[in-house]
Amino acid sequence: MPTWNIAALLFAVTLSLTMAIAGGLLTGNQLTQWFATLHKPRLQLPLWGFVCVGLYGYCVD
Known part of the structure; x- marks a missing residue:
């Protein structure tokens, strides 16, 4: 079972939030x-399309 370095975790979270x-x-x-x-393209994939493509890529990888 891995041990947690609480100080490093706290530092990383604090730095990210800052x-x-x-x-x-x-x-x-x-x-x-x-x-x-910004000039958006005429044919723009909706958010749910990006989610589906991302999930597919994650599962295939």
Whole structure:
């Protein structure tokens, strides 16, 4: 049975959350405004299609 290094786990979680919060604070609403200006293709696969393809790829791999 593997042992858990609690200090390393806590450090990794804290660092990840800190970077996510910093990224959110630095971008603010600019990210949603930028995303809305992107030119989307005429034929765009819906989200459920991406999920199906991802699950298929995961199962085949």
